[in-house]
Amino acid sequence: MRDQPHGHEPGAEAGDPLLCARGLTVACVSETGAPAPVVAQANLDISANKVVGLLGESGSGKTTTGLALLRLLPPGMRILRGSILFRGQDLVGAREMDLEKLRGNSMAIIFQEPGLTLSPVARVGEQIAEVARAHRSWSWKRCREESEGALRRVQLDDAGRFYAAYPHQLSGGQLQRVAIARALVCGPELVIADEPTASLDPTIQAEVLALLRELRGQLRTSFLFITHNPALLWGFADRVLVMYAGRIVEAGTAEQVLAAPAHPYTAALLACSPERATTGTAGNKNPLPVIPGGLPDFARLPGGCRFEPRCAERMDICVTREPEEVAADDGRRVRCFKYGG
Amino acid sequence: MTRYLAARAAHALLLLSGISVLSFVFFQLAPGDFFSDLRLNPSISAETVAALRAQYGLDQPLHVKYFRWLTSVAQGEFGYSFSYHSPAAPLLLARAHNTLFLTIPATILAWLLAVPLGTWAAARAGEWPDRVSAAGASALLSVPDLLLALGVLALAVHTGAFPVGGMVSLGYEQLGAWEKVRDILSHAFLPVTALALTILPTLLRHVRAAMVEALAAPFVKASRAHGLPRRSVMRHALRVAANPLISLFGLTLGNLLGASLLIEVILSWPGMGPLLLEAISARDFHVVIGAVMFSAVAFIGGNFAADVLLYAADPRIRTK
């Protein structure tokens, strides 16, 4: 077993990471029965001014992880164990008051459906300015100026008109830019983007992604980009974490994970992507490579590795025990018996 | 804009004429008229009754009666009250004025209580504030208005703190201006309270439901995610919940002339309620039709006010 201490990540910047989560376990708690873990033993490091991609499918726990970092879990879920340190400050035990000061200010989040995350009866510019007003002691006029500045930064150049617009007057792409502006108005150090382009048309998705890349270059902001599409992380993320059934199964630099995946799930997932599976000319309609089976039922989990029933490289030991995270020579971490653990 | 208003006005006129025709028809279908009771008196002959009927035009066919009433409305008299021997309009107006004196403060009071309470209950849905206010609302709702009014009356009688019924005391005319005001207010206190208590529970439930739905919307979670303070979040939720509540407000406006009937009768408040009751028993049909028309106007007006308010308050309706 090669379980190296997790203090220092090769590939990360020297010094303390901006956000550091260890052994994070989130569970669904109900009045009856034991808590069912949705995220188990997650270790996460985000350094300043880096983009970390969190790749996973539905049911992998990626959205729950993102929400847990901001302590925004829905009422039925709770952090059972683990620690989250943001700039050295503990978030798990923090009071709601202190968390309110952080949210929208040093840590911000962008959700998937922008139209739903804005109040339909208030002007979008005012909703951005409110965030500034909540965290800074600026006058309303200054807040308005900052809001218009944020709108220009997301390429909504006619800032005055967009300030006064209502959500129903804007398109999906424009609304998502507004949501990004609202997240950035206070200059946060970390932005969590939870599938920000999933509900957008492809050309708009490409525009919003280009915008995020540009912003990443201009601002000193780190991103945690949560998505189910590995192609979106290519050329954007510095590090990629892959989640399956609540566990982080692989973590490494983007080149390592996306071009030379170590974990069988990552390899299989990348192979299913239609862009990857371009075998020869289009139109020959060959079957795509698939991962057989489906997600494990959380109520009846297998005793061993979560991915074992669907894994093409399963071994006997995979059924009996869950693998631990193992560090490899090139700096990545894999949760698979192929590499020890 | 003018086209819209003209369309609404035409629609309202159509509605009012339909209501008036229906009221006339129903009244005609009911047996007897104002002079039916006289026939019970053996000393009055049938010919006298017939002559009285002819004199007052009660033997005319329905459409003639209707057109005579219409002309009277056009002249501003709203027909003739046989019981009071006067045109119906000044009677109705004075009584409506008294009714509004009760219902307007009661409605305002009920809304002023329902909105904060309902918001508080919705914010703490499932916890004790929610349960207590829900239980209270259910209790109030289950108590019949009659019982509430009688209870209030009993309170007045036993404590002696408030006058027992009526609008003014004896010797009202001799009081100074300030004392007159105090007198009316002390008489109005109990009816207004009772009325507010009958309106409150429904409002409370609606406010709570609208706020619960608004607070469950994704944008509330997003506001929390941006660290907005609780009161900002509540303000946003209230603005979204305003939409269904404004429609409800329109309905309560419409009820301004009707809600207080029972309470007025029991507490002897000289409003539309007792007048209507009397007029129905006496078959004083011009007064009855007049009261019905007043109510209808209140409803139509209330609806229209709600539409205007909704237009002003909800940008989704205003801008697309």
Add this chain to the structure above:
Amino acid sequence: MGGGCGALSMAAERLRTVEAAPLVRVCGLSRSYAQQRGLWRSSSHVAALRDVELNIAAGTTLAVVGESGSGKSTLARCVACLEPPDQGEIWFDREELSKLRARELAPWRRRIQMIFQDSAAALSARMTAAAIVAEPLAVRRMGDRRSRREAALRCMERVGLTAEQAARAPLQLSGGQRQRLAIARALVLEPQFLILDEALSGLDLSVQAQIVNLLLALQRDQGLTYLFISHDLGVVRHVADEVAVMSGGRIVERAAVGQLFQEPRHEHTKALLAAIPRMAPQPAARGSAPQ
């Protein structure tokens, strides 16, 4: 391009009986919606479809690609006879469907089925999966209860759902399983033509791959014809024989799938192709394994 519609179509039809006629033909389809603006402004008209022409040969897949507002969903609903077009004709197997009344359409509806994007909304939440699949048979009073249930279970098996899942309600199934259920329900009447309106959007990659393979297998085994509507050109590449690109209610380009990807002609097609997020062209050899 096929022959003209209307008066010429009869002659053209006779000529074409010699060669294989397309199973589905859409001619000059137009449809617009009235949009109510505000309380007192008059309504304006939005043209959702303008003069759309399509042919789909039996046993093949035509993909219609476009963004929101391009009219592709309206097209799907018109071809499925869920909405009447303002102008134009819809020919299915030598019969013109758009002018038929509801009762006359009934036998044709068996042969044309539709699968939507949001199965959670399209499937009744209160019925079990098996009941949902058996419902089309029950509505048409075909067979008795037992034979209907057997047919339903057979269809579910063909799409990869287990007997255990047959007893669950749709909301207890995953997104991918719900789409399989929708496909099973569409198949139970043994249709010839399936319209898939963004049926794969919103699914995870691995689930999407499974459903794509299922659809391809069904087409191979049963000779189904597909009208596949999507905004995702990446998936279309694997599923389609021919692709039509829509924008603003019109078809701006139509070509065989290989040609569309190699030599796109219209600006909008090029924009859609450029918007596909790309990854590294070839996966590198799996190296860097420790030990």
